Amino acid sequence: MEHKKEFEKAVEKKVENTVKKAIKVIAMVILGILVFLLANYLLMRLWNWLMPDLFGVGTVTYWQALGIFVLAKLLFGFGGGGGKSKGGSSHKKKIKSSHKCTPWRRDFDEWKHYDQFWKEEGEEAFKAYVEKIKNDHHDTSEEK
Incomplete structure (x- = not known):
C-alpha cells in the first residue's frame, strides 16, 4: 500500500511538471506570435511615416508590411548568429x-x-x- 501511494505521488508530480511545461510552451508560442504581429505593425507604421516623405513611395497596408517583413527576413537572415557554433x-x-x-x-x-x-x-x-x-x-x- 505504501509503495502504491509513493508511485501515485510520483506520477502526479510528473503530470504536473508536464502540464506546466505544456502551458509554458503554449504561452511562449502565443507571445512569439504577438511579438511578430507587433513587429509587423511597427514596420508598417515606420514605412508609412518615413518612406513617402523620403523616397516618394506610397503607403502600405498591414498585409503588405507583412510581406515586406517576410521578404526582408528571407533576404537578410533571421538573426540566429548569436549562439555558439560547433567550432567554439x-x-x-x-x-x-x-x-x-x-x-x-x-x-x-x-x-x-x-x-x-x-x-x-x-x-x-x-x-x-x-x-x-x-x-x-x-x-x-x-x-x-
Missing part, C-alpha cells in the same frame, strides 16, 4: 584568423624609434620631399 566561440575564431596576416604586419617594436627619427631627420626629410614635389610639379606645368 566566434571570439576564438577571430583570434585564430588574425594570425593569418602576420607576414604583412609591421613590427611595432620599431615604432619606439619614430619620435627620435622625426626629431633628428623627419622634419628636414619632409621639407626636402615637399620641395621635390613642388619642383616636379613646376617642371610638368611648364612643359604644357
Whole structure:
C-alpha cells in the first residue's frame, strides 16, 4: 500500500511538471506570435511615416508590411548568429584568423624609434620631399 501511494505521488508530480511545461510552451508560442504581429505593425507604421516623405513611395497596408517583413527576413537572415557554433566561440575564431596576416604586419617594436627619427631627420626629410614635389610639379606645368 505504501509503495502504491509513493508511485501515485510520483506520477502526479510528473503530470504536473508536464502540464506546466505544456502551458509554458503554449504561452511562449502565443507571445512569439504577438511579438511578430507587433513587429509587423511597427514596420508598417515606420514605412508609412518615413518612406513617402523620403523616397516618394506610397503607403502600405498591414498585409503588405507583412510581406515586406517576410521578404526582408528571407533576404537578410533571421538573426540566429548569436549562439555558439560547433567550432567554439566566434571570439576564438577571430583570434585564430588574425594570425593569418602576420607576414604583412609591421613590427611595432620599431615604432619606439619614430619620435627620435622625426626629431633628428623627419622634419628636414619632409621639407626636402615637399620641395621635390613642388619642383616636379613646376617642371610638368611648364612643359604644357
